[in-house]
Amino acid sequence: MTLAADLGVEDLRAACEDHVTSTLSVESACTLLAAAMEIQDRPGGKSASSFMERCITFIGDNAADCVKTNAFLNLPKEALVKLISSDFLCLEEEEVWRCALAWAKQRAGVTQPTAHWTEEERARVCHHLAPLMQHVRLLLIDSAVFAEEVEPTGAVPMELSLERYRRAALHAAPHPHQPDKRTQPRCGSPKQCWQLVFRASTHGFSAQAFHKHCDGVAPLLLLVQLSRGEVIGGYSETAWSAGAAGAAGGYIPAERAFLFALGEPPARYTLLKKAFALCYHTDCGPIFGAGADLLIASNCNTNSDSYSNLHSYGDPLAPASLAPEYNFTAANMSVCPINVTIDDVPDRVPRRIKFIKCADTPNRLCTEHNMSHGCCRKHHHVKHDHTMRSYVTECVEINDWVQVTYRNNPKPSQILVPVGCSCVIQEATTVKEIS
Numbered sequence: 001m002t003l004a005a006d007l008g009v010e011d012l013r014a015a016c017e018d019h020v021t022s023t024l025s026v027e028s029a030c031t032l033l034a035a036a037m038e039i040q041d042r043p044g045g046k047s048a049s050s051f052m053e054r055c056i057t058f059i060g061d062n063a064a065d066c067v068k069t070n071a072f073l074n075l076p077k078e079a080l081v082k083l084i085s086s087d088f089l090c091l092e093e094e095e096v097w098r099c100a101l102a103w104a105k106q107r108a109g110v111t112q113p114t115a116h117w118t119e120e121e122r123a124r125v126c127h128h129l130a131p132l133m134q135h136v137r138l139l140l141i142d143s144a145v146f147a148e149e150v151e152p153t154g155a156v157p158m159e160l161s162l163e164r165y166r167r168a169a170l171h172a173a174p175h176p177h178q179p180d181k182r183t184q185p186r187c188g189s190p191k192q193c194w195q196l197v198f199r200a201s202t203h204g205f206s207a208q209a210f211h212k213h214c215d216g217v218a219p220l221l222l223l224v225q226l227s228r229g230e231v232i233g234g235y236s237e238t239a240w241s242a243g244a245a246g247a248a249g250g251y252i253p254a255e256r257a258f259l260f261a262l263g264e265p266p267a268r269y270t271l272l273k274k275a276f277a278l279c280y281h282t283d284c285g286p287i288f289g290a291g292a293d294l295l296i297a298s299n300c301n302t303n304s305d306s307y308s309n310l311h312s313y314g315d316p317l318a319p320a321s322l323a324p325e326y327n328f329t330a331a332n333m334s335v336c337p338i339n340v341t342i343d344d345v346p347d348r349v350p351r352r353i354k355f356i357k358c359a360d361t362p363n364r365l366c367t368e369h370n371m372s373h374g375c376c377r378k379h380h381h382v383k384h385d386h387t388m389r390s391y392v393t394e395c396v397e398i399n400d401w402v403q404v405t406y407r408n409n410p411k412p413s414q415i416l417v418p419v420g421c422s423c424v425i426q427e428a429t430t431v432k433e434i435s
Contacts, residue, residue, distance in 0.1 A: 030071035060088040073106040085135040093140040104128035129155040207298035227329040231262040232322040252278040269314035300330040358421035
């Protein structure tokens with residue numbers, strides 16, 4: 001892979017990277033991450049950055065197992081910082097702390113429990129912990145664990161200890177529009193939960209309404225239902241913000257943003273140009289990419305100014321647009337509420353899989369007399385060929401197959417995973433269905 005990069009043979013380098021990535025395992029991931037970071041530090045080593053991100057993603061998805069390996073304990077400091085500063089390390093924060101402490105003890109040559117350290121051993125451990133402390137989200141750690149396991153090490157600055165206890169005493173909760181990374185659970189952590197912050201049919205379709213409720217909120221999942229029922233959307237771990245963009249029309253970078261279309265089959269379009277992940281403009285709703293890859297216009301339910309032109313997301317084989325047509329009209333943004341849970345199976349790889357299910361099930365049959373749910377807020381009586389036809393709607397889960405392996409059976413298998421919730425419209429066939 002390095003030789004191909006040195007020779008400028010990009011196709012070969014990409015093929016080598018894909019092959020090595022396909023062989024990643026719990027035992028090898030940390031070793032390969034360290035190697036990728038070493039290559040990246042060499043002259044002309046930038047080609048290793050994408051492989052490094054793949055290693056970090058794999059370790060994050062399989063963190064509970066990867067952190068138990070000797071390769072994890074032998075990671076260089078820079079690699080460990082990369083891991084524990086990631087929002088996608090699927091561990092409780094107490095476990096992140098324990099992993100950091102185990103790594104520091106390994107580096108310091110200390111094997112005894114904290115209570116039995118000499119002052120010289122304590123100083124050595126704290127020396128190795130020091131560059132990690134700002135990346136461990138100590139404010140999320142349980143109070144008992146903090147008092148019994150964290151503070152006795154002597155590695156926590158006094159001002160941070162005081163803030164930790166003050167927040168615990170006041171039961172202070174972070175404000176969604178004033179995010180503090182130190183209080184945000186990592187994606188994939190069982191403590192993480194998603195909440196509905198904006199629904200166009202409730203809060204309004206104007207750009208002003210979107211920015212009022214969504215500016216500064218991250219991570220954020222956007223669902224857009226088009227006028228003919230298709231559902232498209234995007235995800236970003238960074239927020240729309242005038243300050244981050246610098247000015248109206250400015251771009252906001254991200255690392256893990258992506259776009260999707262929930263068709264048959266569902267399609268996901270990864271971010272290619274990270275500097276142009278999001279665009280901020282007060283006169284428009286959400287904008288992804290330069291081009292724009294997805295732009296939702298103000299009052300998108302009454303005009304066809306919204307459009308999709310894939311440019312910063314996808315690949316050369318991707319379609320030109322997320323939607324069936326370049327311009328479209330949106331029926332609703334964030335139609336059906338969802339619940340996000342983590343399916344955790346210790347003997348499976350990947351161990352943790354995110355399940356996105358419908359949060360509730362409204363009356364399956366929506367009529368003009370039952371319009372309280374966002375999925376039902378459309379007239380479903382349509383004149384067609386001189387005949388009045390009726391339609392019913394419901395929020396249904398969208399599923400996709402995910403390939404997994406189990407320790408007792410290395411042969412890959414597939415499981416069906418819920419990946420979203422969408423409003424489906426179908427023609428009523430009986431009088432009972434529309435009563």
